[in-house]
Amino acid sequence: MACLLLGAIALSLQAWDHDRMDAAARRIGPRAVEGARALQPLIAQVAKQDEIARLAPINEFFNRRVLFRDDQEVWGQVDYWASPLEMLGKGAGDCEDYAIAKYFSLVAAGVPAARLRLVYVRAELDGGVQAHMVLAYYAQPGAEPLVLDNLIGDIRPASRRPDLAPVFSFNSEGLWQGVAGASAGDPVARLSHWREVLQKARAEGFLP
Amino acid sequence: MSLIRQIWLLLLGVVLLALAGSLAITVVAERDTLQTQLRLKNNDNAQALALALSQQRGDASLMELLVAAQFDTGYYRSIRLVRGNGQLALDRHADPAPAVAPAWFVRLLPIESAPGVGQVSDGWRAIGSLQVVSQVSYAYDDLWRSTLRGAAWMLLLGLVAGGLAMLAVRRMRVPLDATVAQAQALSEGRYVVVPEPQVPELRRLGSTMNAMVLRLRGLFESQSAQIETLRRQAHCDPLTGLPHRAHFMDRLSSAMQREDGFGGGLVLVRLADLAGLNQRIGHEATDRALLLIARALQEYPERAPECFAGRLNGADFALCLPAPDMTAETASSLGAALQAGLQGQGPGIGVHIGAIELHRQQGAGDLMAAVDLALARAESRGLFAVEVVADATASPALRGERAWRQRIVDALDGGCARLKAFPVLDRKAGLVHLECPLRLQLEPEGEFEPAARWLPLAMRSRVTSIVDGKAVDLALEAIAQDGRPRGVNLAAASLADGVFAAHLRHRLGEVPQHAAKLWLEVDESVALAHFAAVQEFARLLRPLGVRFGLEHAGQRLHQIDRLYELGLDYVKLDAAVCRGVGRSDAGREFVRSTATLLHALSLSVQAEGVEDAVDADALFACGVDALTGPWASARYEE
Numbered sequence: 001m002a003c004l005l006l007g008a009i010a011l012s013l014q015a016w017d018h019d020r021m022d023a024a025a026r027r028i029g030p031r032a033v034e035g036a037r038a039l040q041p042l043i044a045q046v047a048k049q050d051e052i053a054r055l056a057p058i059n060e061f062f063n064r065r066v067l068f069r070d071d072q073e074v075w076g077q078v079d080y081w082a083s084p085l086e087m088l089g090k091g092a093g094d095c096e097d098y099a100i101a102k103y104f105s106l107v108a109a110g111v112p113a114a115r116l117r118l119v120y121v122r123a124e125l126d127g128g129v130q131a132h133m134v135l136a137y138y139a140q141p142g143a144e145p146l147v148l149d150n151l152i153g154d155i156r157p158a159s160r161r162p163d164l165a166p167v168f169s170f171n172s173e174g175l176w177q178g179v180a181g182a183s184a185g186d187p188v189a190r191l192s193h194w195r196e197v198l199q200k201a202r203a204e205g206f207l208p
Numbered sequence: 209m210s211l212i213r214q215i216w217l218l219l220l221g222v223v224l225l226a227l228a229g230s231l232a233i234t235v236v237a238e239r240d241t242l243q244t245q246l247r248l249k250n251n252d253n254a255q256a257l258a259l260a261l262s263q264q265r266g267d268a269s270l271m272e273l274l275v276a277a278q279f280d281t282g283y284y285r286s287i288r289l290v291r292g293n294g295q296l297a298l299d300r301h302a303d304p305a306p307a308v309a310p311a312w313f314v315r316l317l318p319i320e321s322a323p324g325v326g327q328v329s330d331g332w333r334a335i336g337s338l339q340v341v342s343q344v345s346y347a348y349d350d351l352w353r354s355t356l357r358g359a360a361w362m363l364l365l366g367l368v369a370g371g372l373a374m375l376a377v378r379r380m381r382v383p384l385d386a387t388v389a390q391a392q393a394l395s396e397g398r399y400v401v402v403p404e405p406q407v408p409e410l411r412r413l414g415s416t417m418n419a420m421v422l423r424l425r426g427l428f429e430s431q432s433a434q435i436e437t438l439r440r441q442a443h444c445d446p447l448t449g450l451p452h453r454a455h456f457m458d459r460l461s462s463a464m465q466r467e468d469g470f471g472g473g474l475v476l477v478r479l480a481d482l483a484g485l486n487q488r489i490g491h492e493a494t495d496r497a498l499l500l501i502a503r504a505l506q507e508y509p510e511r512a513p514e515c516f517a518g519r520l521n522g523a524d525f526a527l528c529l530p531a532p533d534m535t536a537e538t539a540s541s542l543g544a545a546l547q548a549g550l551q552g553q554g555p556g557i558g559v560h561i562g563a564i565e566l567h568r569q570q571g572a573g574d575l576m577a578a579v580d581l582a583l584a585r586a587e588s589r590g591l592f593a594v595e596v597v598a599d600a601t602a603s604p605a606l607r608g609e610r611a612w613r614q615r616i617v618d619a620l621d622g623g624c625a626r627l628k629a630f631p632v633l634d635r636k637a638g639l640v641h642l643e644c645p646l647r648l649q650l651e652p653e654g655e656f657e658p659a660a661r662w663l664p665l666a667m668r669s670r671v672t673s674i675v676d677g678k679a680v681d682l683a684l685e686a687i688a689q690d691g692r693p694r695g696v697n698l699a700a701a702s703l704a705d706g707v708f709a710a711h712l713r714h715r716l717g718e719v720p721q722h723a724a725k726l727w728l729e730v731d732e733s734v735a736l737a738h739f740a741a742v743q744e745f746a747r748l749l750r751p752l753g754v755r756f757g758l759e760h761a762g763q764r765l766h767q768i769d770r771l772y773e774l775g776l777d778y779v780k781l782d783a784a785v786c787r788g789v790g791r792s793d794a795g796r797e798f799v800r801s802t803a804t805l806l807h808a809l810s811l812s813v814q815a816e817g818v819e820d821a822v823d824a825d826a827l828f829a830c831g832v833d834a835l836t837g838p839w840a841s842a843r844y845e846e
Contacts, residue, residue, distance in 0.1 A: 114292070117327060119329075136332065138292070141291065141293055141334055141336075142292055142293075142333060142334060142335075158332035159332075166329065166331050166332050171327060173337060192251075
């Protein structure tokens with residue numbers, strides 16, 4: 001009984017699942033296992049720090065470890081939303097893969113999903129314009145967010161990113177997530193990229 | 209529970225379970241699909257609306273307009289925008305729309321409308337989250353309609369399945385019923401063969417039962433052939449095969465004592481100068497002449513079963529005719545036939561013929577004396593002379609047919625009908641039943657007259673079924689009064705009358721406890737001449753508990769080819785075969801074999817016209833189950 005109680009408390013404190021992540025990484029491949037082994041102590045470590053302090057190590061981890069490549073090149077598809085471990089397994093990804101991996105790693109490290117948003121932005125880059133995605137952190141609702149981007153490694157407040165024009169934002173807050181695997185057999189529910197990647201992240205142990 | 213009913217229940221259960229189960233599965237699956245679609249719709253709409261709101265640069269009135277425009281389509285239960293601090297920025301909500309689907313259905317299959325959520329922002333500034341919930345009643349209505357449609361289809365399928373099952377069961381039932389009917393017939397003593405069923409399980413049973421039936425039939429047939437031989441030995445003249453004197457006389461008196469009477473004639477034929485012929489033309493030629501006479505006489509019984517002939521002694525032959533007013537004609541035509549036949553045999557061979565109209569009140573002995581007298585007169589007139597004595601007293605009062613019919617019907621309706629009662633006793637002197645012939649009082653204050661007086665007239669006037677119906681009614685009344693079983697005999701015409709049988713069946717169905725004490729019988733000759741009618745009659749009435757049998761039997765029992773298919777309960781042996789068995793080995797042998805055969809067919813055997821204790825003891829020793837006649841009546845009164 002005491003064991004059960006302790007187990008339950010431990011589960012509620014730690015939002016992510018170490019074993020599940022290991023198992024998922026093994027299924028993906030040796031590079032994913034390697035990536036997971038590096039990511040896990042980082043998540044555990046930053047979880048002990050202030051919320052603000054958690055952002056930089058995670059941002060840096062992915063920016064450094066993953067090469068920027070087109071989906072076409074990495075996955076052979078025009079647009080593919082990879083889960084964190086899938087991206088680590090390939091060692092490459094595009095803008096939304098970075099944002100997604102950072103999002104789930106921060107959620108796993110204990111940052112409330114309500115303070116994080118994935119933001120579609122219009123980026124001016126080298127004189128051209130590009131559709132891009134970044135992760136925004138809102139310390140308070142309605143406050144100016146901090147931007148986690150793969151183009152510029154520093155975390156800067158939104159006002160210091162005149163190159164980015166936000167269009168639309170979303171997160172997993174309030175989203176009906178259902179039971180794991182419930183939508184696996186449901187062809188209609190499969191359509192959404194976001195829903196699918198959420199499912200995968202849960203299977204990889206980033207979400208309870 | 210019957211096998212067929214079990215199969216029906218099984219089929220019904222399986223079909224209902226399958227249909228109800230598939231309906232339930234379909235409905236639940238559809239509910240899940242609807243729920244998923246509703247969730248996705250909520251989500252998509254929330255995303256689309258949130259995207260649109262995010263483009264308004266935080267203008268509250270524009271955002272409100274957009275939300276209102278979306279909400280006013282009527283498909284939403286609520287659309288609300290919640291700020292980051294939990295404050296409600298915009299809220300539109302409606303009551304749940306009324307559903308066509310009944311409340312119990314909604315409770316039984318709840319559909320959850322999970323809210324769709326979208327994030328609204330103004331540039332980098334997060335404004336809040338947008339929650340969209342659609343009305344769920346449209347989904348209920350959809351589910352309800354498709355459930356009804358599904359149920360209708362299932363019902364249709366169920367009916368089709370039921371129809372097919374009915375055909376299949378009916379197909380199965382045919383051989384089953386045939387086999388059961390065969391078994392039923394066996395238990396009733398009817399040995400019928402049925403077509404072999406196609407179903408393998410039943411085929412073996414059917415063929416085994418058929419084989420058994422055929423074996424039994426073979427047994428009965430050989431036995432009945434043996435009995436026929438015994439009958440000939442006991443009752444017939446070895447040379448001509450005609451009944452000998454004693455048996456002829458027994459039959460004559462038995463016929464004349466019958467309740468339903470006898471009107472007719474007796475013809476005596478004598479080969480002239482038998483001793484002289486023997487000397488002149490030899491034994492063989494004389495035998496040829498005798499055989500020729502026998503053959504000429506034999507033609508009459510063959511044509512009319514009620515006729516019977518006999519060889520009284522060396523030169524004397526007799527022919528008994530069953531109908532009145534045809535003696536003279538028969539005698540002269542017989543004379544002419546014999547004249548033509550015998551003259552070819554040689555000179556001096558001839559016959560004399562004497563004939564007489566019979567009258568019931570006469571004894572057989574008186575009759576023989578009278579006919580002898582007629583013959584003597586014929587002899588005095590030379591070869592091939594025919595002398596007929598008409599008995600004026602015997603001819604019934606001449607009346608119009610219509611008048612007779614009226615009188616009989618009046619007597620039946622006016623309470624001028626009465627049953628006599630003659631007991632049939634078993635070997636412990638217990639009452640088997642009372643034989644109840646009907647008597648009618650045709651003249652006011654007159655006697656109650658036996659059937660002999662009026663039955664021929666009733667037959668001619670075609671009122672026998674009315675007469676028989678009355679007799680059965682009286683017997684049932686008497687049974688109701690004293691509870692003693694009673695027997696009634698029926699005429700052939702009544703049996704063939706489908707209305708009579710149906711009427712009787714209805715009448716007996718009303719009083720089943722009395723029907724079980726009613727014994728109905730018909731003459732042996734009726735079974736011979738109207739086999740199908742008798743069989744059908746037995747099939748109709750025996751299930752009601754009525755006992756059904758043959759009376760005056762014995763002479764032609766072996767001629768009823770399929771006695772075992774007739775469906776009888778008992779057989780009454782004619783007085784002619786029972787009388788004198790105490791003193792005749794051959795007669796006893798015949799009765800014993802007949803009784804053995806009938807017992808093998810599960811029929812009980814009764815003897816008629818038993819006059820003394822010697823015959824009674826001998827009959828019981830031969831296996832007869834019950835007796836009637838003067839001896840039984842005397843014992844019963846004791």
